[in-house]
Amino acid sequence: MPSTQTPPIAGAAIDPPSLRPPIEDAVIERVEPAQLRSRLEALKAEGFAMLLDVGAVDYLQRKPRFDVVYHLLKLPAQKATVAQVGSPPRMRLLCGVEEGEPLRSVMDLWKSADWAEREIYDLFGIAFEGHDDLRRIQMPHDWVGHPLRKDYPMRGPARERAPRPSFANKSNVVAGTPPSGRTIEALQEEVKRAREQ
Amino acid sequence: MTVYAKPLSPDVVSQSGNTMVLSMGPQHPSTHGVLQIVLEIDSENVVTADPEIGYLHTGIEKTAEGLFWTQAQTVIERMDYLAPSSNALCYALGVEKLLGITERIPPRAQIVRVLLMELTRLASHCVWLGTHGIDLGAISIFFYCFDLRENILDLQEASGGARMHPNYVRVGGLNGDLPEGYLARLDALIEKIPGRLRELRGLLQANPIFQDRTIDVGYLSPEQAIQYGVTGPSLRGSGVAYDVRKAYPYTGYDTYDFEIPTREEGDAYARFLVRLDEMDQSVRIIEQARKRLDTPGPVMIDDTKVALPPKETIALSMEALIHHFKLISEGFRVPPGDVYQAVESPRGELGYYIVSNGENRPYRIRTRPPSMYNLQALKGIAPGNLIADLVVMIGSLDPVFGEVDR
Structure with missing residues (x-):
């Protein structure tokens, strides 16, 4: 680690x-x-x-x-x-x-x-x-790991950075439907239609 | 690890059998920081109270493990941010014991340390009294308290260079001697404090509303206090005269003449009176320390393995330059071992269990935070009281969340 x-x-x-x-x-x-x-x-x-x-x-x-x-x-x-x-x-x-x-x-x-x-x-x-209520007290309840252990990194575990969705750059978009339900193709189609009108 | 909804202990059974769960805080103004209390209430009565802490957890103990022995003190001072010098002194005393230099701390440094401890106690109790008053609707006392606190912080700034975290006490003595003109300002303050304390007393002590709100509220029996590990003024308000300054004198407290105020009632009003009396005793100690400060002397141990060599010698002596370089670039090493050191902070017995493995960084610093144990007693004293009185109880236990959560 x-x-x-x-x-x-x-x-x-x-x-x-x-x-x-x-x-x-x-x-x-x-x-x-x-x-x-x-x-x-x-x-x-x-x-x-x-x-x-x-x-x-x-x-x-x-x-x-x-x-x-x-x-x-x-x-x-x-x-x-x-x-x-x-x-x-x-x-x-x-x-x-x-x-x-x-x-x-x-x-x-x-x-x-x-x-x-x-x-x-x-x-x-x-x-x-035999402890009645043994749960985390200082750290958040869903924390993973025990920070004061010596093999726990000083600045916390390295976290994966979540990719930021961007529709402007096609190569960034992960395959699948975005939360809005509009795929990049559908979006481009919409823009194309708007320009033609 | 299972994550589950708040369990509530069924110790206190509600009378109507119709209770609701209410969360108080962590943004409630009278919780003196970020404290959440999960309450089970039956109309206005508290059935169970479960304080939830950790909102201010900053990992100070972990951070300190990565710093030099001298650097670690800067984060340690930030635990109890109302009494930074108590933390610094306790830590310094512990490290000095491990280094085996306790006997060699110059007397003047010890006098200034006592002075600082009592000034911080006054400043800390001023915050407690002001905010406790505001919680109960007495607004004006806050301004009187903070005026006095400002005067003390001005002195703190003059000696240490910073208002809140002066980092003035160092392992081996003090950062430097008191600046010129400090003693004159101290004299002026000593003249002012007793009158100001009388005013503070006059504003609340005989106030019928204040008495109504605090007498017989939050009763803490001596047995209960000791069960919960309550120390400091909260324990002395229950009639147990345990004070680290008397029980295990440090930095020459045994040479000062002072008393340990106690009350037997064990309610919020008793704790209020104990703290007020304690402020009077602090003034007594400050006056005695002031008299001893007229004789000049060194304020740092004469040992360049621990203390920085005097600035003027660095340009002249090769050895001094090397010591300076070594201390700045890699700090000093502390012989392996463990030690428990306690001091009487404004909130109670503040202890550090310090472990060194012989390196230039602390291996582990475990704090015994008085506020955490005092606050835990809320579980025992809150049931059966009104919600409105919960604010009085929190105020009378005087928790500081920098220290509870660290």
Whole structure:
């Protein structure tokens, strides 16, 4: 597929999260798709009441190809003062998914997952089983392809230009009757008759 | 992929059993952008509301993958177009963490960043308050709000060179020092703002019509808010005092003295009061930042691998010229890794999950858009309310569609 996206340099990392420098932004955990649902359920029971975000990354050359990333925040699910909130722990759950492999939806655990999962389905083509309403969210409903995948061209797929019908130039006219129902011959005949009168 | 007509969730059962489906937007003036809401209504009552987004999807995340780390910031600023500096700062902080230069950002740059963040918060809340007022029929407040916003944008233009998207915050510090005469103009503005905020308060806070339209409308319980991932003033209006500035201080917010205003009522009026109080707190922070700005100092990191060398050295030093050429023609490289960085934007927790594979372009930038999650809560709070109150609810959640759709 032709792409204007720069091809990866030979030295580029294939699995960047495994090489991350020691930055303390969250507790990071990697889970298998089969354990994802039970792990998230356990985390919710532990007090991670807010699912901040679900995102995805396409590591084209890696196996498994995609990472679905869950950002969780341990907020009390009730009224709380600044002191009670404090500096709530953050948790990041990474789940590697192969192309075509569906994940279990967590929409019933956190309502915030609804649009986030729809967006991943729309832009990456990762399906979520158990989602009530899995349809495209950002792209038009009849769009083909998943734009945030790395093999999707940066400027969109090249589209065939529809030929512009022109009756002035005979060679441009495709064989068959035009929408008006008047063929070029009929038109020329009409013009000829008009001139003769 | 199947394309099918809008399904409506049968959560809320209509009382008469006689409902109709009505599409509100995407050209409706009080949807603050291009939002379509597919409503199922029973006479005037909303049974279900399903916001349909994506009309402003411009593929910013995809575009950023094709740009250098510095260039990507120009498109990122266009996500939340009412608070461009919040986006820029969040992105810059994330990249700085990956580069490992967080500790080396000059103090003056950090002070100016705080100043910018609070000025943008004021400017953004001005737009929210003005348009929220117009939605409810209070026209005059709009002009007062936009007058104040113009003053702030003038300052923004003076420092960054552009009114809307200054691109002033850069990875490593700032684009340049504050221009001459900026501080005098800032002083004049600081003098003006408190009086102006009192006027804004006076126009709406005790207005019986405004209170009638907002009190007990769009009730969002704290449990519901957290379920939907609501953050920012909308969450604090429900009594949860979560603010990224206090919870995980960045750019030295822990050295400033300010409070996190909260309300317990959880209705549109509470969210209105929280934002007004927040504007007062922003002024407090701006005053403190102003006092620290008297001492001059560098505003960009002293590292020519990331920052452009000073212009005057380019003609004299071969090395400076090479660094300049390399930075302009191929940008800098960021070590491989991933990072999540959050800041408190005027709308809530704005987060960037940034992945670098060691190249001179970001591999992936995933935004955690606060507006998107806040707007999603509309599904939970709209049912049972009147259609006319839907406008109040959208206004009180303060979505920005550049950010919802990206």
